[in-house]
Every structure is written in C-alpha cells, then in structure tokens.
Amino acid sequence: MDRPSRAVPQGGPRPDEVPFATKTQLAASMLERFWASGHTAGWVTRDEVYGGNPALLSVIATHGTGYVMAVSCRTEVHTLGDKFRVDLLMRKVPRRGWQQLSAGAGAKGPRRYDWAAVDLIPTHPAGTCQLLIRRNRTTGQVAYYRCFSPRPVALPALVRVAGTRWKIEETFQAGKGLAGLDEHQVRRHTPWLRWVTLAMLAHAFLAVIRAGEHYEHPAPTGLIALTCNEIQRLFALPTASPNDQRDHRLPWSLWRRRHQARARDCHYRRREATA
Numbered sequence: 001m002d003r004p005s006r007a008v009p010q011g012g013p014r015p016d017e018v019p020f021a022t023k024t025q026l027a028a029s030m031l032e033r034f035w036a037s038g039h040t041a042g043w044v045t046r047d048e049v050y051g052g053n054p055a056l057l058s059v060i061a062t063h064g065t066g067y068v069m070a071v072s073c074r075t076e077v078h079t080l081g082d083k084f085r086v087d088l089l090m091r092k093v094p095r096r097g098w099q100q101l102s103a104g105a106g107a108k109g110p111r112r113y114d115w116a117a118v119d120l121i122p123t124h125p126a127g128t129c130q131l132l133i134r135r136n137r138t139t140g141q142v143a144y145y146r147c148f149s150p151r152p153v154a155l156p157a158l159v160r161v162a163g164t165r166w167k168i169e170e171t172f173q174a175g176k177g178l179a180g181l182d183e184h185q186v187r188r189h190t191p192w193l194r195w196v197t198l199a200m201l202a203h204a205f206l207a208v209i210r211a212g213e214h215y216e217h218p219a220p221t222g223l224i225a226l227t228c229n230e231i232q233r234l235f236a237l238p239t240a241s242p243n244d245q246r247d248h249r250l251p252w253s254l255w256r257r258r259h260q261a262r263a264r265d266c267h268y269r270r271r272e273a274t275a
Contacts, residue, residue: 024053027050103134128149132155132159179203222258
C-alpha cells in the first residue's frame with residue numbers, strides 16, 4: 001500500500017526550502033515587501049541589533065524613509081570636526097545642548113529624559129544625519145540613536161520616534177500575557193505558524209474592541225480607560241454563569257478601574273513634585 005504524500009503548503013516554499021537569514025536580512029526583506037505593496041511609512045525604529053547594520057540603514061534611506069535606530073556606545077560616527085565614539089562625543093555636548101523632553105506616556109507617567117542631538121556627516125545621498133542621545137537624570141543611564149531624515153527635523157520629532165519603540169515591546173508583552181503568544185508547545189513550522197496567527201488574531205480582537213469603546217464610550221472622570229486586560233477579564237466570564245455572578249463582576253471591574261485611576265493620579269502628582 002502506497003504511503004500518502006505530504007501536502008505542500010500553498011502560496012510559498014516549504015519551511016525546509018527556506019534558506020537561513022539573519023535578523024537584519026529578514027527585516028530588510030519585510031521592508032522591501034512593505035514598500036513593494038504600495039505602503040509608506042515616515043519612520044523606522046529598532047534596537048541596537050538593527051541600528052548597527054549599515055546595509056539595513058542604507059536600504060531604509062534609499063526609499064526616502066527616516067530612521068531612529070539605537071546603537072551601542074562603541075559605535076563610531078563622523079562629525080564635521082572629527083571621528084568619535086558616541087560615548088566620548090556625548091561628553092562634548094555643552095550643558096545648554098540638553099533639553100528635557102517626554103518620550104511618551106508610560107505606565108508610571110510621562111517618560112522624561114534629557115535629550116541632545118549632534119549633527120553628523122551624511123552617510124546617504126540626500127537627507128540629514130544626527131546622533132540622538134538620551135540621558136536619565138536619576139540613574140545616569142545613557143542611550144544612543146543614529147538618525148536619518150530626508151529633510152531637517154526638530155529634536156522633539158526625533159524624541160517622539162525614539163519613544164515609539166517602547167510600543168513595539170509593549171505589544172509583544174501584551175500578546176504574550178493576554179493571548180499566549182509564547183505558550184506554544186510545538187516543534188514544527190506549520191503548527192507554530194497556526195498558533196502564532198491565532199494568538200495575534202486574538203490580541204487584535206481585544207485591541208479593536210478597546211479602540212471602539214474608547215471612541216464610543218469615553219471613560220468618565222475618575223475611571224481609567226478600558227484596557228485590553230480588563231476586556232479579557234470580562235470575556236473570561238462564562239456565558240453560562242448565573243446572573244448574580246455577572247452582576248458581581250461588572251461592579252468589581254468598575255471598582256478596579258476607579259482604584260487604578262486614583263493610584264495613577266497620586267503617582268503622577270508625586271513624580272511632578274519630585275521633579
């Protein structure tokens with residue numbers, strides 16, 4: 001009796017036919033497909049693994065897209081004066097060259113840091129290049145970003161882009177905590193792909209529900225806006241539960257949101273008073 005043949009996935013090569021590629025090569029390939037589909041983006045931002053790859057940065061700049069990519073402290077850059085390591089160049093920034101700006105709202109309030117930008121010799125045919133430096137006043141921790149933009153932009157614009165990188169990390173963490181993105185127990189490509197797709201779909205469902213609630217039913221004063229975590233808790237309530245249990249869950253949800261709003265406001269006031 002003949003053994004049944006293995007089905008070949010439609011729409012692309014089999015997993016064992018796909019050659020190895022590094023993270024930066026995969027990123028470049030994904031961006032090329034993004035642009036080939038007719039989409040556009042104003043900025044690209046990522047961590048040191050990607051910021052330290054000149055080939056990837058060249059691909060992004062060639063398409064006229066700006067980037068704010070983190071780099072290590074050992075990275076060397078060319079200024080109008082000389083060539084410096086970024087950690088040594090940071091020491092040459094005068095005191096008046098720093099500005100305190102917020103990189104966006106965080107779990108504990110606005111993420112305020114000291115920021116400075118240093119002009120670099122352009123490494124791409126058209127556009128401006130800068131080194132963006134972030135310094136934490138409390139801990140003294142410093143981060144560096146290599147920046148490119150097709151046209152000159154102000155420091156707050158670069159800071160805003162640098163702050164959006166946290167959104168990527170927060171999205172992955174939320175997908176793991178709410179939809180089990182990292183809880184697959186599979187060893188083959190196809191089951192893994194199905195699991196990840198289903199987890200991402202579940203997370204997207206929660207995000208769409210949250211966005212709709214924020215638009216149609218804004219949170220009143222004294223309550224935090226409805227979050228994906230709270231929606232997941234409410235959906236976890238079994239539909240067959242008695243009415244008294246559902247009536248208990250909804251007031252408990254309102255109490256939790258009211259308590260979180262009070263704790264957030266107290267924390268914000270304490271941070272502002274300390275600053």
